[in-house]
Structures are given as structure tokens and as C-alpha cells.
Amino acid sequence: MVLCAVRQHLLRGSRGAWARFLQRQSRGCVYSSVHGFQQEEIREKLQAFPGGSIELLTQESGLAVLTINYPSRMNAFSGSMMVDLEERVSQLEGWADGKGLIVQGASGTFCSGSDLNAVRALSNSQDGMKMCMFMQNTLTRLLRLPMISVALVEGRALGGGAELTTACDFRLMAPGSVIQFVHKHMGLVTGWGGAARLVRIVGSQNALKLLGGAVKVDPDLALQIGLAEEVLQGEGTGTPLQRAENWLSVYTKGPAPVIQAVKKVVLSGRELPLSEALRTEKDVFGTVWGGPANMQALASKSKHR
Numbered sequence: 001m002v003l004c005a006v007r008q009h010l011l012r013g014s015r016g017a018w019a020r021f022l023q024r025q026s027r028g029c030v031y032s033s034v035h036g037f038q039q040e041e042i043r044e045k046l047q048a049f050p051g052g053s054i055e056l057l058t059q060e061s062g063l064a065v066l067t068i069n070y071p072s073r074m075n076a077f078s079g080s081m082m083v084d085l086e087e088r089v090s091q092l093e094g095w096a097d098g099k100g101l102i103v104q105g106a107s108g109t110f111c112s113g114s115d116l117n118a119v120r121a122l123s124n125s126q127d128g129m130k131m132c133m134f135m136q137n138t139l140t141r142l143l144r145l146p147m148i149s150v151a152l153v154e155g156r157a158l159g160g161g162a163e164l165t166t167a168c169d170f171r172l173m174a175p176g177s178v179i180q181f182v183h184k185h186m187g188l189v190t191g192w193g194g195a196a197r198l199v200r201i202v203g204s205q206n207a208l209k210l211l212g213g214a215v216k217v218d219p220d221l222a223l224q225i226g227l228a229e230e231v232l233q234g235e236g237t238g239t240p241l242q243r244a245e246n247w248l249s250v251y252t253k254g255p256a257p258v259i260q261a262v263k264k265v266v267l268s269g270r271e272l273p274l275s276e277a278l279r280t281e282k283d284v285f286g287t288v289w290g291g292p293a294n295m296q297a298l299a300s301k302s303k304h305r
């Protein structure tokens with residue numbers, strides 16, 4: 001049986017509370033061999049559709065930037081990029097100093113979904129389901145990373161690209177950008193977990209409108225329904241990436257174990273029934289109580305005026 005990266009991490013036994021949380025959440029993955037999902041098999045099929053790349057840049061500050069890079073296809077996901085993304089997520093799962101993540105597209109546009117050339121070749125229903133399970137596993141693990149994540153949307157986020165934005169904690173949109181779940185126009189529904197996550201972000205009424213109408217969501221509408229947190233205004237105040245980094249830095253200021261603990265308690269609150277979420281919160285609390293940041297704050301008698 002193929003072990004997903006999170007499980008391997010758990011078996012190393014390095015993070016008790018988080019390990020127990022992920023164990024309760026099917027070890028971070030939605031599908032395993034129990035569901036007839038063989039990761040190696042679909043990886044091999046996806047690798048047969050190369051093109052583009054997923055770049056990961058980690059900074060000493062604890063911030064990472066993940067770039068979807070296939071500009072000649074408006075950053076559509078080739079098969080090999082799906083595999084790349086899974087590998088980058090594994091890297092981030094093992095990054096002890098990580099606090100924040102920005103997901104962006106190369107060359108001023110976010111992502112135009114799956115590469116239609118690969119999709120055409122994978123269009124038998126069995127392969128389609130396997131690709132869907134693979135991407136759901138990866139995007140679920142992305143959302144569950146113990147760091148605060150932001151999708152920086154410039155240009156277009158279409159189809160699977162729109163779904164990818166929902167696998168981040170926040171969405172920041174550049175002026176003129178669009179998020180559009182175009183699936184209906186393709187004779188499809190979301191398959192990468194986008195609907196399940198969208199309902200939790202904007203509520204079922206809004207989700208139904210966005211998917212049923214394949215609505216072009218501009219920054220104003222996104223702000224109004226709570227899909228986006230902010231529009232990155234401001235000519236002359238740096239690049240959109242710099243503005244996103246500034247926005248995120250407010251929430252990632254502080255020691256990594258504390259920021260990671262914040263993400264973990266919020267995530268367990270979002271995903272678990274109350275009693276389980278409370279138990280997880282207690283476990284996570286135990287990881288920072290009496291820790292270096294806590295002791296330092298107590299010693300300096302910090303005031304919060």
C-alpha cells in the first residue's frame with residue numbers, strides 16, 4: 001500500500017496532537033487503497049501528460065510562494081503539474097518553520113483549470129475518477145497544511161483553477177481578476193472538492209448561484225459574498241505578490257509553533273464535530289503551553305494595551 005506523505009510524517013511520530021488530528025481525519029488524505037485508489041497508478045498516468053511546472057520557494061521568514069507555471073496554456077494543469085503539486089505539498093508538510101503560503105499563477109494570471117489536452121486523453125470515466133481522487137487528496141492536504149494560506153488571484157481562475165483558490169484559507173484578488181467555476185459550460189461539475197469547500201466559504205445559496213450560473217466573480221462580488229478577503233489596490237505600492245505578502249504578514253508575525261497552532265485549532269474547529277474539536281484544541285494547546293514563546297511572554301510581563 002502506498003503511504004501518503006502525511007502518514008509517513010505521522011509514523012515518524014514527530015507531532016503528537018497534529019498527528020492525532022490527521023489520524024482522525026483519515027491521515028490527511030480523503031482516498032486510499034480502501035477506496036480502490038492506487039496513487040502510484042494514477043501518478044504514472046498523469047506523468048504521461050507533461051508540460052509546465054509547480055515552483056516552490058521557501059523563505060527564511062517562514063513564508064513560501066507556490067507558483068503554477070505554464071504561461072503558454074494560461075497556467076492550466078498538465079498531468080505532470082498535478083504530480084508536481086502533490087510533491088510540493090509533501091515538502092510543505094515537512095517544513096517545520098513554515099507559517100504562511102501564497103499560491104499564485106505565473107505571468108499575471110492564476111490558472112485556467114486542467115489542461116484540456118490531457119483531459120481529452122483521460123476522458124474515460126475510470127481515469128477521470130482517479131484524477132479527481134488524486135486532486136482531491138492533494139488539495140485537501142494543501143488546505144490542512146499547518147500554515148496560513150492565501151490564493152493570490154490575478155487574471156483568471158477558471159474551472160479547476162477556481163477550485164484551487166478554495167483550497168487556501170484566504171483569497172486576495174487583483175483589480176480586474178475573475179474567479180469562475182466554468183464547469184457547467186463544460187458539461188461537468190466540480191471534481192477537485194471545489195463545491196464542498198465553496199459551500200463552507202460562501203454558504204450553499206451563493207455556491208448554488210456561482211456553480212449553477214457559472215458566474216464570473218469579479219473582486220466586488222467576491223468581497224460581497226465573502227469569497228475574497230481583499231482587493232489588492234494600489235498602483236506604486238509594490239507588486240501584487242509584495243502586497244499579498246504584506247497582507248499575510250499581519251497574521252504570520254510570531255514564532256512558527258504558535259502560528260501553526262493557530263491554524264491547527266481553527267482547522268479542527270472547521271472540520272470536526274465540537275467535542276472532537278475541543279479535544280484537539282486541548283492537545284494543540286499542550287504543544288505551546290510552557291513553550292519558549294509562552295515562557296518569554298510571561299517573563300517579559302507583556303501587556304496588551
Ligand SMILES: CC[C@H](C(=O)O)C(=O)SCCNC(=O)CCNC(=O)[C@H](O)C(C)(C)COP(=O)(O)OP(=O)(O)OC[C@H]1O[C@@H](n2cnc3c(N)ncnc32)[C@H](O)[C@@H]1OP(=O)(O)O
Nearest residue numbers: 072073074076112113114115116117119158159160191192
Ligand atoms: C475539475 C477541473 C475541470 C475539469 O477538468 O474537470 C477543469 O478545469 S476544465 C478546464 C476549464 N478551463 C477552460 O475551459 C479554459 C478554456 N480556455 C479559455 O477559456 C481561454 O483560453 C482563456 C479564457 C483561459 C484565455 O483566453 P485568451 O483569449 O486570453 O487566450 P487564449 O484562448 O488564446 O489562450 C492562450 C493559450 O492557452 C491555452 N489554454 C488556455 N486554457 C487552457 C486549458 N485549460 N487547457 C489547455 N490549454 C489552455 C489556449 O488554448 C491557448 O493556446 P493556443 O495554443 O494559443 O491555442
